[in-house]
Amino acid sequence: MTDKVISVGLMGLGTVGRGVYRILKDNSAGIEQKVGARVEIKKILVREPAKNRGIDLREDMLTANVGDIVENPEIDLVVEVMGGINPAFEYSMMALKKGKSLVTANKDMIALHGKELFEAADENNADVLFEASVAGGIPIIRPLKECLAANRIRQVIGIINGTTNYMLTRMTKESLDFEQVLKEAQALGYAEADPSADVEGYDAARKLAILSSIAFNTRVPLNKVFVEGITGITAEDIIYANELNYVIKLLGIAKETDEGIEVRVHPALLPKHHPLASVNDVYNAIFIRGDAVGDVMFYGRGAGEMPTASAVVADVMNAARNLLRNVPGIISCTCFEEKPVKPMGSTSTKYYVRLNVADKPGVLAGIALIFGNNEVSLSSVIQRHTSGHSAEIVLVTHEVLERNFQEALKSIRKLSAVYEITSVIRTEGD
């Protein structure tokens, strides 16, 4: 239909790379119609070109030499789906410096080296597109950069890690404990042998750094994101939360306030009526509040071969169109402001606290007094006798300053009648 061709160099042929290959092959006719040119993979960078991959590839397509892609004048556009920082970042920069547009699914690389990539792209008249780096197949980067561009974004709250959302869903539905569901998630391939990137919140933090940078038009460095994982969440907390009309989710939270922006990843009690509360299993969702649009939410699969490849190929199609019309970079980096990140101590949230205390008169009064002295007021209290001489107290505070709350906790911990502060979890979305 057209004799125009956009030639793609694919770096990496793992799960996502195979998905990209499959979509470009299976949906080639529609893609050609929408782009106005055929989109063809010319070269694929792999470690071992001789390995049998069980997919139908032209023999001369595979190479172990990055120069065959980044130095190849026939290649217009490079897709980086190797993952990790080294050598993905080095190779991506080589491609951009040769004026090739870059599509990447690499959240680590964008979160850590976004600035260098965008600068190289601008200098060399190229695109850097990275829809797949956050929330897999869910359209979120482009909607933020374009569809919601008329808004001042007030907050972004996301369930952006499928592994932990699966685990928390299982813990909630089956009253299972963390260790049990972790083993289950590992057996199913949802969690890795070393699960720390997921369960400690680091994966979500990288995605939140990217999302908040775009939402607030300021570069949010990864090391400014407060991170707390879900390893401390127990089945008991989930049961109490349910009783208080909440669910527990691992959230990425970014808010713009007068004193700077808040960016934090932590488990939180979320009211059951919140749109994010019914996002279960491996699904992801991102809830956005803008000054004009109000509340919107984007929901879907945040990972997996084909969903992630769907986002990568959409970016390839956009980059291809931009190349055909000679407008790469028509929408470039949007971090044109410099906003400070608010220190965690200055943020305000409501807190859920569970304590194991001596079952005798005056204990609750003593705890309440310390909270009061630190300007922490309480909105609900559940006290239950447990066994022997101990009782369990569950408190929910009103919105309080983080640093006041932490001061109060320090003093409470010193009370002899307080055996243990079992859980401390923030709430969100009330």
Added chain:
Amino acid sequence: MTDKVISVGLMGLGTVGRGVYRILKDNSAGIEQKVGARVEIKKILVREPAKNRGIDLREDMLTANVGDIVENPEIDLVVEVMGGINPAFEYSMMALKKGKSLVTANKDMIALHGKELFEAADENNADVLFEASVAGGIPIIRPLKECLAANRIRQVIGIINGTTNYMLTRMTKESLDFEQVLKEAQALGYAEADPSADVEGYDAARKLAILSSIAFNTRVPLNKVFVEGITGITAEDIIYANELNYVIKLLGIAKETDEGIEVRVHPALLPKHHPLASVNDVYNAIFIRGDAVGDVMFYGRGAGEMPTASAVVADVMNAARNLLRNVPGIISCTCFEEKPVKPMGSTSTKYYVRLNVADKPGVLAGIALIFGNNEVSLSSVIQRHTSGHSAEIVLVTHEVLERNFQEALKSIRKLSAVYEITSVIRTEGD
């Protein structure tokens, strides 16, 4: 920061027009940064320029003469927010023929005259953008055209009329009847004095014609959309649905099948676990299934001054960027295929049927026999004695061909023991 200006002619200063004016004024700095030029409204077309509108406008800005906008060489881009077909369509065509890009929120005009508008735009190197025409502030047109472009879309299911969703939510939560909530919705301004466009499903049909045209890359004429409203839904049906683990929603449903595409608007029983089932009140949501991305959903406010204006201004910003880089129409009409619309009789759904029958032996057997003779098999049956000599039967069928089901109903209606077929509602999303 820049001396470039994109000049806008605004046609219409009703609810949405005022919202557009406000956003372009209040968020001008961010908009300028993102576009790379100031975006300024030069002229506003109104019926009575002398009328006091309570907003701060330069005196020479208002005009009653469309020529001041469409013939004005200073104006680059026209925003049509008058609504209706006449004279909005005529004026929009005049603007396009003068090479001005067009942004519109007008679902009626796009659903009926999309083809002429796109052809005029292509001939005159202009953009036609219409994000606000479907689901107000929710990004859906651009995500479908760009972010999900690598997919073959299998189905689109939307709650795309806020008025009826509000009404059904109230009926569900308070067990109220249709007439009661209609009065309430009218009092709140959610429903119009003549509510037929909403409650009969016509508004949703226009939006579905637009969505399905984009999703399946084929122009779906409005008159091919099957439409059935919610006027027959009663509180009893909602209670039975709840018992069967469903909610009742007015859905716009578009599916691609081997025998053509299905496009239909009707109330439907939706399983409670479906992501659309928890979309309540005036909120809209669109659920999309693609061959690569799997299931995604977009949620937010489908109407209102500021949400709709958010979508309009986003389109203005995109059109402005395209003008600055001289690439209007870089993403144009995507209806490059011609797919037949499947006749309604050939579609397959599960059905919920409620009947009032004589309370005597053999009635259910007679009904079941007729269904069986028409290849309609049943998945669940509830029978209850009501009062006197009558009983109520509620049936849910397996998936059956529409024409077989309707044949069966005809025969059942003739049974002397069947006093009334009280309700017939399709189900979706099982």
